[in-house]
Amino acid sequence: MARAAVIDKPQPLGPDVTTGSAAGRHTRIALIGNPNSGKSSLFNQLTGLNQKVGNFPGVTVDRKTGSAQLTPQHRADIIDLPGTYSLYPKSLDEKVITDLLYDRGADGYPDFVVVTADASNLKRNLLLFTQLADLQLPMVLALNMMDTAAQHGIQIDVEELQRQLGVPIIPMNARKGVGVTALKIVMAQELGPPTATFYQPSEQLLPMIRQIRYYFNLHNDYLALHYAHQGDRLRFLSADDRAYLSELREKYQFDSISLQAQETIDRYARISELLLDVVRVTRAEQNESTSNRLDRVLTHKIWGYLIFLWVLFMLFQAIFSWAAYPMDLIDQGVAWLGAQVKLLGEGPLIDLLSDGIIAGLGGVLMFIPQIALLFAFIAVLEESGYMARVTFMMDKIMRKFGLNGKSVVPLISGMACAVPAIMSTRTIENWKDRIITIFVVPLMSCSARIPVYTVLVALVVPDEKVLGVFNLQGVVLMGLYLLGFVSAVLSAWALKSILKAKERSFFIMEFPVYRWPRWKNVGLTIVEKVKAFVFQAGKVIVAISVLLWVLASYGPGDALDQAEQQARTEATRQQLTPAQTENLIASHKLENSYAGVFGRSIEPAVRPLGFDWKVSIALLTSFAAREVFVGTMSTIYSVGQDADMSTVQEKLRAEKDENGQPFFTPARAASLLVFYVFAMQCVSTLATTYRETKGWTWPLLQLVYMSGLAYVLSFVTYQLLK
Structure with missing residues (x-):
């Protein structure tokens, strides 16, 4: 049988982990602690902007690493491990901790760990510490939130606690940077x-x-006990190793669940005895009264939901409205840059650079204001302590549909843009709940669908009042949004029964104290999320945008030259202006391009939905982004890319079918609207799903499911209404 090579003392893991060299020492340090113990604040204080996000080997869990200069001669790599309450993992995030700490031969095994503990809740935080201590890991205890403990009337004898725990202890306030220098010296x-x-x-x-x-x-008994408890879930063990552990558990009738429970009871008994000598509590009731009064309002069964809806309304308005101005500036800047490039000359390379690459970059940069605003709001809500209350209130409702209390913000944010909404699912610890949320978020009608909705609704829905108050077009528009929401919830409910996960979904949420946000942490969060989108999803978006440009700009043989000649002949006959002539040429070229050929080839497939080859081209090009639909229809109908909505509507209203009847009937318009409600017509969303799930499986499933759903419901809509 194969054996896991585990040595008694951690060894250098590469040329950078050295001592005594001219460059000084280089150490690998892991940060570990309970959720809301200040671990992320400490990581940001130690690393600043010298951090990056990757993923742990073999799993789709983010791995945050950074670099810290401890002393002029000593630099350290800091690994920010996921927050956990215990070394008995309940989620995929927590499992990466045991995979790393239980395999001393692993790449990335730390030289020692820094355990963060909330000084205002030492009893709960010390459970994890005692488990790590019994593994005999070199460590230091960062006794964080000392200011909060003082506010709660908690006095801690740090020297006595250090003597009883047997490790260095650094009192600190990581949010304000207090104690960070002392911690670096000890580290x-x-x-x-x-x-x-x-x-x-x-x-x-x-x-x-x-x-x-x-x-x-192995080097101690407690680590061996954890191999018995968790051997089946440790990734680094071979099949023979797991079989050996299984035989031992059966032989000795090893009852893992009851033993874990008994161990937890014994540890808390020891911790309670220890804290009697080192902790004194005064003024508890007085200090807790303010927090309790706030919670009675913010988590009230009626007022709590109304307050949350108001917060969501403000968040939605911010992402929807406040981002409009910077997005317009970015759009204008990209257009200006493309125009400047075209001044350099003419030719395929210039066109590729201006209309393909720069336009693709514009599609990436356009989302930055929305992403920044969304994560600014989320960071403020988390830092203040309010987000924990929201997830507590919503979890019971959302869990019935296979979602999580933390799924609320991504779903609502998806009404502005699915890209930042999918990225915000990182707050969901459970793998199954997070995947379901990512999967259904694109079904929420985002702001990119509004141009499509506006054109088609105004085309076939009369502008009149309902009940003397409500605009009929507005009612239909609201109905489209509700249709997306209902489909997202029902899809989540169906996926809950299909998707299987080994880990059970536990909802453990601690109410942190209310506090003012640390704007440095908010800023670092925004920078990290924007960088992740631009450098990960952005690469895919640009690549596919360039591909779509090639398909729309080139055609078989001399088809485009012939199309241009035909267009100029028609323009001369009709005595069109130069601008109208250029629009007509663009329309004929698009029709005869590879995109046009593809549109005609798929026309038989979309005919049952009521669409023709012109709509087929729009469906293809709008895959880059849904709002491209309007620009494509403008080009096809020769009204120019900069045409306003009313001009486009007039052209669509004048379009005739083969029988001379209006083409865009209520049945066709409704079919097209339903298709865009459900279809995955957004490469940015697919690229972001790829980034968040670390693979193409879920993006492709998303594409197939939503495209199939859109096709079937669009078919049913057209056949019923025609």
């Missing part, structure tokens, strides 16, 4: 394992534990 030293132990396995377990220690060459 630069050679640290040994804790001198205290907190839990001993029972005598009945020792024979099995010793066999595991010998087989895997």
